[in-house]
Amino acid sequence: MNIKEFKKLVFKNANKKGIENFELFHISSHEFECSINKGEIQSYKDAENGGASFKAVKNGKAGYSYTEDYNENEALRIVVDALENLQLIDSDDVDVISTSTVAVKDWKDYDMAFDEIATNKKIADTKLLEEKILKKDNRIIMVPYCFYNDMYNEVFFANSNEVEYTYKNGGGGMYAGAMASNGKQNKFGMDFCFTTDPKKIDIDRLSDSVAEKAVGLLDAKSIKSGKYQIVLNYNVLGNILGLLVQMISAENVQKGFSLLKNKLGEKIVSEKITIMDKRYYPDSIFNCPADSQGIATKDKAIISNGVLNTYLHSLKTALKDGVSPTGNAFRSSYKGIESIMPINIDFQDGEMTLEELFKSMKSGLYITGVQGMHSGANPVSGEFSLSAEGFKIEEGKKAYPIEQITLSGNLLKMLQNIQEIGSDKQMSMVMSHGMYVPSVLIKEMDIAGNE
Amino acid sequence: MKRKLIEKALTIIRAGGADFAELFLEQRTGHNMEMNNGKLETVNSGLTHGIGLRGIAGKKAIYAYTNDLSEDSVIKASKRIAQAIEEKNNQDVELNLIKTKKKNISPILLFPDQIKKDEKYHVMKLANEGASSYSDQISEIKVNYFDYRQNILIANSEGLLVEDERIRTRLMIFAVATKGHEKETGFVGPGAGMGFEFYNTFDVKEMGKEAARIAVKMINAEFAPAGMMPVIIANKFGGVIFHEACGHALEATSVAKGASVFADKLGQQIANECVSAVDDATIPNAWGSANIDDEGFPTQRTLLIENGILKSFLIDKLGGIRMNLPSTGSGRRQNYTYAPTSRMSNTFILPGDFLPEEIIANTPKALYAKKMGGGSVNPSTGEFNFSVREGYMVENGKITKPVKGATLIGKGFEILKKIDMIGNDLERDQGMCGSLSGSIPADVGQPTIRVSELLVGGRS
Numbered sequence: 001m002n003i004k005e006f007k008k009l010v011f012k013n014a015n016k017k018g019i020e021n022f023e024l025f026h027i028s029s030h031e032f033e034c035s036i037n038k039g040e041i042q043s044y045k046d047a048e049n050g051g052a053s054f055k056a057v058k059n060g061k062a063g064y065s066y067t068e069d070y071n072e073n074e075a076l077r078i079v080v081d082a083l084e085n086l087q088l089i090d091s092d093d094v095d096v097i098s099t100s101t102v103a104v105k106d107w108k109d110y111d112m113a114f115d116e117i118a119t120n121k122k123i124a125d126t127k128l129l130e131e132k133i134l135k136k137d138n139r140i141i142m143v144p145y146c147f148y149n150d151m152y153n154e155v156f157f158a159n160s161n162e163v164e165y166t167y168k169n170g171g172g173g174m175y176a177g178a179m180a181s182n183g184k185q186n187k188f189g190m191d192f193c194f195t196t197d198p199k200k201i202d203i204d205r206l207s208d209s210v211a212e213k214a215v216g217l218l219d220a221k222s223i224k225s226g227k228y229q230i231v232l233n234y235n236v237l238g239n240i241l242g243l244l245v246q247m248i249s250a251e252n253v254q255k256g257f258s259l260l261k262n263k264l265g266e267k268i269v270s271e272k273i274t275i276m277d278k279r280y281y282p283d284s285i286f287n288c289p290a291d292s293q294g295i296a297t298k299d300k301a302i303i304s305n306g307v308l309n310t311y312l313h314s315l316k317t318a319l320k321d322g323v324s325p326t327g328n329a330f331r332s333s334y335k336g337i338e339s340i341m342p343i344n345i346d347f348q349d350g351e352m353t354l355e356e357l358f359k360s361m362k363s364g365l366y367i368t369g370v371q372g373m374h375s376g377a378n379p380v381s382g383e384f385s386l387s388a389e390g391f392k393i394e395e396g397k398k399a400y401p402i403e404q405i406t407l408s409g410n411l412l413k414m415l416q417n418i419q420e421i422g423s424d425k426q427m428s429m430v431m432s433h434g435m436y437v438p439s440v441l442i443k444e445m446d447i448a449g450n451e
Numbered sequence: 452m453k454r455k456l457i458e459k460a461l462t463i464i465r466a467g468g469a470d471f472a473e474l475f476l477e478q479r480t481g482h483n484m485e486m487n488n489g490k491l492e493t494v495n496s497g498l499t500h501g502i503g504l505r506g507i508a509g510k511k512a513i514y515a516y517t518n519d520l521s522e523d524s525v526i527k528a529s530k531r532i533a534q535a536i537e538e539k540n541n542q543d544v545e546l547n548l549i550k551t552k553k554k555n556i557s558p559i560l561l562f563p564d565q566i567k568k569d570e571k572y573h574v575m576k577l578a579n580e581g582a583s584s585y586s587d588q589i590s591e592i593k594v595n596y597f598d599y600r601q602n603i604l605i606a607n608s609e610g611l612l613v614e615d616e617r618i619r620t621r622l623m624i625f626a627v628a629t630k631g632h633e634k635e636t637g638f639v640g641p642g643a644g645m646g647f648e649f650y651n652t653f654d655v656k657e658m659g660k661e662a663a664r665i666a667v668k669m670i671n672a673e674f675a676p677a678g679m680m681p682v683i684i685a686n687k688f689g690g691v692i693f694h695e696a697c698g699h700a701l702e703a704t705s706v707a708k709g710a711s712v713f714a715d716k717l718g719q720q721i722a723n724e725c726v727s728a729v730d731d732a733t734i735p736n737a738w739g740s741a742n743i744d745d746e747g748f749p750t751q752r753t754l755l756i757e758n759g760i761l762k763s764f765l766i767d768k769l770g771g772i773r774m775n776l777p778s779t780g781s782g783r784r785q786n787y788t789y790a791p792t793s794r795m796s797n798t799f800i801l802p803g804d805f806l807p808e809e810i811i812a813n814t815p816k817a818l819y820a821k822k823m824g825g826g827s828v829n830p831s832t833g834e835f836n837f838s839v840r841e842g843y844m845v846e847n848g849k850i851t852k853p854v855k856g857a858t859l860i861g862k863g864f865e866i867l868k869k870i871d872m873i874g875n876d877l878e879r880d881q882g883m884c885g886s887l888s889g890s891i892p893a894d895v896g897q898p899t900i901r902v903s904e905l906l907v908g909g910r911s
Contacts, residue, residue: 037708040509040510040511041511041512041513042511042512042708043512043514043790043887044511044512044513044514044535045514045515045516045790046513046514046515046528046531046532046535047514047515047516047517047788048516048517048519049501049516049517049518049788050518051497051499051518053497063494063495064493064494064495064496064497065495065496065497066495066496066497066498066499067497067498067499068498068499068500068501068518069498069500074498077498078497081496081497084568085494085495085496085568086494088484088491088494088568088569088572089491089492089493089494090490090491091487091490091491091492092490093492119535142708142709142710142831144705144708144710144831177831179710179831179832186712186831186832186833187832188829188831188832222906225677225678255487255488255591255593256590256591256627256629257591257627259632259634334497335481335495335497335499336495337493337495371827371829371834371836372826372827372836372837372838372858372860374825374827375824375825375826375827375836375837375838376824376826376836376837376838376858376908378635378636380627380634380635380636381633381634381635381636383855383856385838385856385857385858385908385909386836386858386908387834387835387836387858387860387908403834404834404860404861404862404906405860405906405908406677406836406858406860406906406908406909407908408677408856408858408908408909408910446677446910448677448678448906448907448908448909449906450678450679450906
């Protein structure tokens with residue numbers, strides 16, 4: 001039975017059980033991935049799966065149940081199960097379902113451009129990427145990761161208020177990590193490119209960048225502990241901004257898990273900073289016309305000129321705060337429930353090139369990589385202490401590579417201390433939403449080293 | 452799934468040129484709940500099922516999955532694999548599946564799907580009570596409850612046909628302490644390969660108090676100092692250091708490619724003589740245990756390091772082909788959407804001779820990492836990082852003030868040689884380990900250990 005037939009059965013059962021408000025969220029995903037090692041296929045994945053989640057709302061309480069099997073038994077089981085689940089809820093928060101209509105007519109879905117590429121070509125390109133990286137420099141001894149990946153999701157949403165829509169998003173890309181060695185020290189460098197448009201993947205540029213990142217760090221040493229002026233590479237800033245993403249979730253704010261509680265309308269960071277959340281960003285694989293609750297997505301300024309403008313809301317958090325939902329309640333899978341998430345974070349860029357940022361800094365550090373965001377950073381307090389690598393900058397130029405240091409600070413203090421914003425805005429490697437940020441110059445941060 | 456269809460799928464993959472064909476069928480029922488400040492907010496449950504098919508030809512592996520289990524769909528997926536292999540076709544493929552029996556090392560007393568949901572709710576309530584009663588400084592408490600029942604069937608072209616069932620249960624308690632504008636968190640997350648009887652094995656309320664205790668301790672702590680210093684790492688979750696700094700680099704995934712710092716070190720001294728470590732998936736009812744791995748091989752206790760000498764890697768089927776070594780029963784995957792690869796199960800450093808108090812008393816100045824947070828490693832450079840959730844300073848052989856915000860960084864092959872004292876208080880703790888084949892339950896563990904010198908990232 002297909003999903004629309006399944007929906008009819010589920011809705012019939014829900015009505016029979018006397019549930020007033022309910023919805024069905026369905027997502028089906030298609031994925032192709034291959035990786036190459038030493039010219040041979042290392043892994044190859046060709047896959048599809050999907051599932052549906054039923055959400056029942058009664059007296060403001062919501063219960064969920066999911067399935068991957070669309071048959072009569074399951075169409076009844078998920079209704080009964082969700083009903084049983086909601087009866088346990090004793091939270092005072094009121095859950096509702098969407099009554100607004102979502103117009104997806106003007107929305108241009110992902111055009112499936114990657115699906116039109118022949119599998120052989122995908123494999124050949126991945127081989128070429130590895131080959132080119134290895135050829136760049138004889139100190140590159142291996143390319144442990146060399147991947148091609150494309151995927152798309154089809155979302156179907158329907159609720160008892162007759163809100164119903166489907167959309168498709170996705171894209172593809174390549175990523176690779178190279179290992180360079182000088183005989184004493186191994187260094188690892190990686191880069192990626194993910195887009196909705198296969199023509200935007202430039203294998204030459206990608207191989208150059210991966211090779212340069214690995215080789216550039218060879219002969220790295222640690223430095224003295226202390227306070228340094230810092231240029232943060234766009235990808236590093238994108239990673240650290242993951243903390244901000246958690247702080248602006250209205251759910252975290254309402255539950256007391258965010259420092260930004262009661263800060264709406266206040267200046268929370270440097271006035272140089274404006275951060276938007278956009279429903280559409282050119283070539284982003286995360287673009288979408290609606291969230292997972294039947295609310296149309298929209299562009300919004302989260303921070304304008306340093307002032308906190310809005311939190312990101314689901315229907316439930318918006319109702320609690322007496323505001324409109326912002327269309328930011330997403331489900332990454334039918335197995336989970338909604339969580340609040342941006343679509344494409346767009347950090348307004350400045351005018352300085354990376355070289356100009358170095359010149360402006362004169363002496364300090366250029367941080368190109370951090371590790372440990374999932375453990376060394378605390379989204380509640382905003383404090384972080386991360387393993388880092390990059391370059392010592394002297395007289396406005398790269399002097400030598402550095403390793404085995406930690407970069408510590410507090411997110412809001414760091415954003416308060418931003419002195420200059422670069423013009424090199426790019427996508428950061430964040431898995432769950434778009435993150436487009438430039439490199440920045442920061443007045444001062446704590447570095448621990450072992451020299 | 453009918454045996455005939457299983458055989459058909461494997462035959463198509465083999466006939467397409469694969470030396471080895473495998474089918475992994477999974478059905479899982481899961482249940483999870485979230486409570487915030489004592490109020491139950493989310494209850495979600497459901498059923499997933501799907502099939503993963505794999506063909507290996509030479510050193511090449513092709514994987515496909517689907518959750519459409521109709522004959523058409525399974526045959527189509529098998530044909531896609533056969534096509535992608537691009538090897539000479541095998542003319543005669545004989546298949547003779549023999550059902551294997553396996554020993555059940557983790558008997559279950561109370562199956563979670565037969566327990567009323569309000570009994571699970573009661574457990575969460577107790578955890579919440581424990582945390583909230585601990586101190587006025589506790590401002591928020593979150594409790595997550597999880598359980599699942601996973602039924603798998605694995606068949607391969609070598610004639611293997613085996614079924615298994617895994618039950619896992621976990622409670623996660625997250626407490627926040629507030630002082631002025633500052634917030635600090637405490638966390639505990641006990642789990643096991645057990646049913647609901649798990650909650651008879653410890654005091655849930657005390658566990659809630661423990662999460663609160665850490666948060667309160669840290670809200671009243673100063674920032675840790677920065678720089679090189681000796682570090683004493685307490686038992687239980689402290690074992691994450693070995694998991695990250697060494698365990699991942701012993702997985703065939705990186706060793707086979709030569710992308711691990713330990714790739715050519717078998718039989719060599721890689722750690723201080725006092726260090727011995729194992730990966731043991733056979734501990735009854737442990738969080739990371741299983742009767743068989745996700746390729747159908749019996750699990751085992753693998754001695755990884757003995758008196759500092761590297762004894763074994765962790766090997767899955769494909770890694771074994773690539774390395775020309777037998778499997779150690781270490782092929783694992785999150786679910787049918789992932790091809791299996793070499794992973795850890797319950798991995799820990801074996802106990803030494805010292806009392807933990809002796810180690811502290813013998814150390815003039817150090818950071819004492821009582822409770823570790825998570826971490827990560829790059830196996831090709833050996834560089835690791837992890838965070839200290841609850842830290843103290845050791846001065847003149849005594850634990851003194853609490854410190855927060857410390858990160859430990861270093862290189863795996865260096866730290867193993869710098870472990871210079873090992874306690875006798877081995878204990879394990881639970882975590883989720885993420886890698887190529889997804890996120891899987893794994894135990895870490897160790898006795899209290901001392902590392903002679905490690906870079907502490909902190910302030911001042």
